[in-house]
Amino acid sequence: MxxxxxxxxxxxxxxxxxxxxxxxxxxxxxxxxxxRDLDIRSSLVANTIQDKVLELAxxxxxxxxxxxxxxxxxxxxxxxxxFCDRTQKQLISTKTFPAKITCDALEDYMxxxxxxxxxxxxxxxxxxxxxxxxxxxxxxxxxxxxxxFIQRRSEETKKYLFxxxxxxxxxxxxxTMIIAExxxxxxxxxxxxLLRVQGLDKSTEKPPSPELRPIARDLDTLIxxxxxxxxxxxxxxxxxTPEALRDILHRDLRGxxxxxxxxxxPYIHTKRGDTIExxxxxxxxxxxxxPVARACSxxxxxxxxxxxxxLAVDAHDRVAVPPDxxxxxxxxxxxxxxxxxxxxxxxxxxxLWPLCHIAHVRPVFRTKDWNHYKEVNQKFAQAVIEEAGTxxxxxxxxxxxxxxxxxxxxxxxxxxxxITFWHIPWPNPETFSICPWRxxxxxxxxxxRILGFHTQFHCNNFLDTVDRILEARVDREMFSVTYGGKTxxxxxxxxxxxxxxxEALTRKPVADCRTNIRARHNLPADAxxxxxxxxxxxxxxxxxxxxxxxxxxxxxxxxxxxxxxxxIAAPSRSVxxxxxxxxxxxxxxxxxxxxxxxxxxxxxxxLLVEHHEPEQVAEYYRGCDLCYVSSLHDGMNLVAKExxxxxxxxxxxxxxxxxxxxxxxxPEALVVNPYDIDQSATALHAALIMPQTxxxxxxxxxxxxIREFNVYRWAGRMLLDAAGMxxxxxxxxxxx
Ligand code: G6P
Numbered sequence: 120m121x122x123x124x125x126x127x128x129x130x131x132x133x134x135x136x137x138x139x140x141x142x143x144x145x146x147x148x149x150x151x152x153x154x155r156d157l158d159i160r161s162s163l164v165a166n167t168i169q170d171k172v173l174e175l176a177x178x179x180x181x182x183x184x185x186x187x188x189x190x191x192x193x194x195x196x197x198x199x200x201x202f203c204d205r206t207q208k209q210l211i212s213t214k215t216f217p218a219k220i221t222c223d224a225l226e227d228y229m230x231x232x233x234x235x236x237x238x239x240x241x242x243x244x245x246x247x248x249x250x251x252x253x254x255x256x257x258x259x260x261x262x263x264x265x266x267x268f269i270q271r272r273s274e275e276t277k278k279y280l281f282x283x284x285x286x287x288x289x290x291x292x293x294x295t296m297i298i299a300e301x302x303x304x305x306x307x308x309x310x311x312x313l314l315r316v317q318g319l320d321k322s323t324e325k326p327p328s329p330e331l332r333p334i335a336r337d338l339d340t341l342i343x344x345x346x347x348x349x350x351x352x353x354x355x356x357x358x359x360t361p362e363a364l365r366d367i368l369h370r371d372l373r374g375x376x377x378x379x380x381x382x383x384x385p386y387i388h389t390k391r392g393d394t395i396e397x398x399x400x401x402x403x404x405x406x407x408x409x410p411v412a413r414a415c416s417x418x419x420x421x422x423x424x425x426x427x428x429x430l431a432v433d434a435h436d437r438v439a440v441p442p443d444x445x446x447x448x449x450x451x452x453x454x455x456x457x458x459x460x461x462x463x464x465x466x467x468x469x470x471l472w473p474l475c476h477i478a479h480v481r482p483v484f485r486t487k488d489w490n491h492y493k494e495v496n497q498k499f500a501q502a503v504i505e506e507a508g509t510x511x512x513x514x515x516x517x518x519x520x521x522x523x524x525x526x527x528x529x530x531x532x533x534x535x536x537x538i539t540f541w542h543i544p545w546p547n548p549e550t551f552s553i554c555p556w557r558x559x560x561x562x563x564x565x566x567x568r569i570l571g572f573h574t575q576f577h578c579n580n581f582l583d584t585v586d587r588i589l590e591a592r593v594d595r596e597m598f599s600v601t602y603g604g605k606t607x608x609x610x611x612x613x614x615x616x617x618x619x620x621x622e623a624l625t626r627k628p629v630a631d632c633r634t635n636i637r638a639r640h641n642l643p644a645d646a647x648x649x650x651x652x653x654x655x656x657x658x659x660x661x662x663x664x665x666x667x668x669x670x671x672x673x674x675x676x677x678x679x680x681x682x683x684x685x686x687i688a689a690p691s692r693s694v695x696x697x698x699x700x701x702x703x704x705x706x707x708x709x710x711x712x713x714x715x716x717x718x719x720x721x722x723x724x725x726l727l728v729e730h731h732e733p734e735q736v737a738e739y740y741r742g743c744d745l746c747y748v749s750s751l752h753d754g755m756n757l758v759a760k761e762x763x764x765x766x767x768x769x770x771x772x773x774x775x776x777x778x779x780x781x782x783x784x785x786p787e788a789l790v791v792n793p794y795d796i797d798q799s800a801t802a803l804h805a806a807l808i809m810p811q812t813x814x815x816x817x818x819x820x821x822x823x824x825i826r827e828f829n830v831y832r833w834a835g836r837m838l839l840d841a842a843g844m845x846x847x848x849x850x851x852x853x854x855x
Pocket of ligand 1: 692
């Protein structure tokens with residue numbers, strides 16, 4: 120019906136316009152015909168009666184002549200008759216004869232064209248004929264016709280024409296509607312078939328209908344062009360928001376299920392006395408993925424590691440989060456103590472973590488841990504199968520805990536789109552070869568359609584590693600690996616944070632944050648404060664950071680008593696021996712430096728080894744003068760980006776290790792080599808004396824970068840690439 124209206128409305132308008140133009144035309148034409156008829160009729164009347172009139176006029180019988188004339192005008196349309204008798208010089212006329220016409224003024228009515236006169240009783244038609252019995256004129260006969268019948272007829276004609284056009288309109292509309300409906304259905308059916316043939320729908324094998332065949336090739340080109348245009352438009356032209364991400368999911372990936380898999384869960388329920396608390400873990404992965412999960416409203420499968428996690432879930436081990444405004448769900452996977460110890464602490468964090476980070480900690484590989492790692496990856500694969508509502512979900516596999524998972528998912532859900540993101544660095548082939556199960560790990564990862572790293576350098580390392588270890592085709596032009604007949608794209612997707620920044624990051628005014636953190640640690644109101652925020656991990660360069668503070672106080676003693684460094688260190692993986700030793704080392708170093716510079720109650724290093732919620736961390740970001748990120752090796756490091764995002768006052772200085780992925784994106788930070796203690800101390804000094812205008816200029820550039828490349832863009836790019844690969848795959852299937 121809607122499609123038919125598209126035809127009927129223009130049709131009705133056209134008919135109305137035609138009627139509007141035709142009716143006056145018809146009216147004009149009929150008037151002309153009627154006048155011509157009256158001309159002929161008048162001549163006929165004049166010719167017929169002129170002899171009798173002459174006879175009666177010559178007989179001088181005016182009464183008889185008048186009676187004769189009156190008898191003639193009994194005709195309905197003959198309105199009046201008159202005779203101008205030139206011999207007697209008198210006008211003999213019927214009573215109805217218009218007074219305006221006199222014998223002296225007949226000249227005007229004798230011209231060949233028609234003469235009309237408007238009298239009180241309506242329009243009149245006048246004809247004057249000379250009466251010439253012997254060639255000489257003896258008078259004029261005046262015939263007057265009533266024209267009001269023409270008006271009546273014209274009204275009737277108009278009415279008739281109106282009904283005619285309405286009837287015509289209805290008939291044509293009905294016919295059009297039926298034809299339009301039939302052709303529209305046929306066209307749509309044809310287009311559907313054609314699009315299926317173009318690879319957009321695999322559900323049918325029928326070729327396009329014969330009438331659409333000629334345009335099939337053009338349509339194919341058009342679809343490709345549009346796709347091409349869209350592909351180039353998306354990156355730079357999309358305004359990257361949660362809505363943009365949802366839009367990609369619905370439009371480009373047809374609203375498919377999104378399943379995130381990570382070891383660490385975004386919300387942890389823990390018991391505190393009789394109450395249950397919800398905590399946000401210290402994890403860059405969670406910081407980045409949580410806003411994406413909120414936007415995509417899918418399922419996040421993770422290890423249920425909190426002491427009250429089992430109490431919070433439903434019968435299917437699911438819980439809706441965020442607790443205050445649920446928009447997605449966590450599906451918790453339970454691990455035995457042995458599994459957690461072997462898979463998480465053992466293989467993932469004593470093996471792969473030091474293997475991938477250049478932090479000079481030797482990786483430990485145990486067969487027992489590897490077996491648990493395989494077992495837990497299987498367990499998570501089973502959870503993915505259970506949570507997938509369709510045969511082709513989008514599964515976002517996160518990090519080094521799940522190197523085997525992509526292959527396991529692909530084996531059981533061949534249509535699934537598995538996108539794996541490796542959040543930590545990828546080492547060079549020599550280093551990776553240390554791992555006894557190197558080939559199995561690579562085989563597992565190559566079950567992904569897309570494998571992402573933060574930097575190009577890590578992508579290169581991965582391709583080199585595959586080249587060295589597997590029998591696979593490595594394409595350095597396209598950055599992909601073809602292994603076992605399937606291709607995995609290996610691309611760089613630098614991760615980011617949400618923008619506009621999370622409310623928790625900017626809620627408290629900067630002035631209050633400055634006052635609060637100084638008051639909390641008994642620092643003078645004008646004390647300069649530096650901040651470090653990390654998990655207590657040996658890759659973070661916390662030891663080197665403290666040594667840099669010590670060196671600053673040595674080289675620039677004017678800062679003693681005036682500058683303190685607050686280190687927030689979230690306890691992490693404390694079951695592992697290396698982490699325990701590291702904590703002891705960090706605590707010892709802090710007290711040594713504090714003792715060295717102690718003066719009254721001045722502490723150069725304030726070490727807070729405890730968990731802080733995002734709001735508490737934000738207070739330190741906003742209240743400090745500088746933030747020092749000194750990782751010895753880091754995939755990205757989102758503390759750097761969070762600090763910048765929290766400073767809408769455009770003040771504060773970021774000192775950033777050159778060994779973080781973030782250093783490639785934020786060159787306006789003071790970039791240092793954290794191993795070079797004196798260089799780092801100099802950077803600390805430069806930050807402390809940096810003019811406010813320079814702080815603002817640097818901050819502005821860094822904020823602009825994060826604004827433009829936020830985490831929605833990070834996820835959106837991977838999803839768009841996945842959508843493109845799906846379409847290309849279908850087209851390739853068609854070809855073969
Ligand atoms: C790194 C890893 C993440 C991990 C986070 C916290 O950022 O890439 O996968 O979640 O550290 O570590 P944790 O072991 O506490 O989850």
